[in-house]
Amino acid sequence: MAINPGQRINRYEKNYSSYRLIFVIIVSSILMYQDTQDGYSKTLRTYLSVFAYPITYVANLPKNTFQGLSLRLSERASIINENKKLKEENILLKSQLQEVYKLDAENKRLYELLGSYPDRQRNFLFADIIATSPSPDKRQITINKGSIDGVNIGDAIADPYGIIGHVIRDQVFSSEILLIADLEHAIPIEITSTGERAIAYGTGDMNRLEIRSLPPNSKAKKGNAVITSGLGGRYPEGFPVGEISRVERIEGENLLAIELSPFANLEVINEIWVIQTEVSGDE
Amino acid sequence: MSRKINNLIFVWFIMLLTTMMTIMPLPEFFYGIRIEWVALAVIFFSIMNVSLMGVIAASSIGLLLDLLQGGLLGENALILSVISYLSYRFRFQIRVYPDWQIMVVTLFLLSFGNLISLWIRGFSGQVLFVTEEWFSIIIAALIWPIFMRMLQTLQNYFVEE
Known part of the structure; x- marks a missing residue:
């Protein structure tokens, strides 16, 4: 030189x-x-x-234009096909929804009998992903809604299948989300079949969470669904998180080693929504 | 336009461009591979053209990178300023090396940067050894000669001595 x-x-x-x-x-x-x-x-x-x-x-x-282009260039036939499929899915979901109305009314009645019904207003805000963290040891994404759209720190984020994370930093026009799979993330959960409450920790692996606090006499089995418990107040109650993929009892350890695979596909996240919970007083 | 402003525009344009290249999402195929274009550019300017890039400039571009990547604020600032300082300090030796030796020096500097990053992550409580990071460093070092030639060509066009 x-x-x-x-x-x-x-x-x-x-x-x-x-x-x-x-x-x-x-x-x-x-x-x-x-x-x-x-x-x-x-x-x-x-x-x-x-x-x-x-x-x-x-x-x-470049990534977004490429995605937009491929969407635009996809063939008419496949679009018609997709439309048909979506219509069928829509009808199915609507029919399921009718049942939900009934359940909702029933639930309300039961709560009224008990004399306590928390009047929760959930606000769903639709958002798109604008960036994913380039580093494999930071499981974070950035979405296109920020504090100007009413997103606050701590709001839970879900995709059509389940919870994916929560807002850790609200920028003005966008916000950063920590995924449940991140090494530093923990989410309070409840195992639906046994009602046991625990905390699921992220492992850095997108398809695996861990529960480390259940005793060996727990009835948790492989395949049990896991939902958010709502304890701690950060995540709303009753949203699907994942299902138990492995329960192992280690000799000499006094806690079970339980692994969880999230319902949401964290590697390919497309549409998401921000769940904003407002608890409006005690009525 | 004065010489100084012209050169300033050139160097900050390159720095912004490399920043974008660093955070740009790559196709699924390259999952985990992240080439530190910014670090390469900082090394280049610290060795070849000292008047354009100093420790403070390197650290401020590192701060911007921290903001964009959502990491610890100050991590990349520290790493890039150390890399800039080292390559500045030994610029006379490095400049006269043949290309492949500069490549090895780049490999060392980038590895040292990653080591600092690992230390910082260790202090803040989470260490995850990611093999892809070290792959990325090797790839970045292999790209270095082409990158250096390209920047030199650009520099000959746009920078006024």
Whole structure:
């Protein structure tokens, strides 16, 4: 590599880069510490992300255009086919819905008999994914609805099959979502057949969650459905999470090792909605 | 347009472009592979054209990358500034190396960056060894000669000495 002849080398020139490096290391260490402690960097991030949004948008443009194009270029026959299938599915769902009305009314009556009915208003906000985290050890996605659309930190996110995660950072025009499969994520759950409550931890693997707190005399079996328990107040109650894929009893351990496979396909997420729960007083 | 502003526009355009390339989602086939274009560009400017890129500039582009990737705020800032400092410090030695040796140096710098990242993740409580990360580093080092030639060509066109 030839040195540019126009560039003069002055070895005795005063050079502050070492001091700058020390300064940067100190500043970024403080920032990182603040970030792990939920300090003021959360607010800082919210404001700074306004500048980051256009870059995210442009960077995801090729993928989104490609998807749009392939949608537009798909053949007419397949679209008609899909339409037919969707209509059938719609009729099926509607017929199931009729039953839900009945159940809902019955449920309300029973609650009234008990004298306590939490009047919950759930708001569903439809959203699209604009970015997925490029790093395999961070299971995060970004959606196109932000605090300007009324998304708050802690709102639960679901896709047509089940819960996928919750909002951890609300930027102004978009928000970041931590998926339930992330290593740092834990979700309070209830096993439907036994009624046992536990916490399911993410493992970093998209198809596996773990429950580590059930005793060996638990009746949980493979294939049991798992729903959110609503404890802790972050996730709404009764949404499907996944089903138990493995129950193992380890000799000498006093807890069962239970694995869970989420209902939602976390690797290919398409449409999602934000579930906003408003508890309106005690009526 | 003055020389300084012209060069500034050039370098920040390249940095933004590489940032976008870094966070751009790749097809399913490349799952987990993420090439650190920004780190490569920082190494290039720190070695070849010191007047365009310093420790502070590298750390601010790292901060932007942290925002975009949703990681710890400051992680990439730290890594990129260390990489920039090291390649700046040894620029006289590195510049005279043949291409393949610069490639090895790049491999070392990127690996060191990833090591710092692993340390930081260890401190903040989650360590997951991802094989794809190290694959990405090797691929990035292999891409380096082409990347360097391209940036040099661009630099000859747009940067005024």
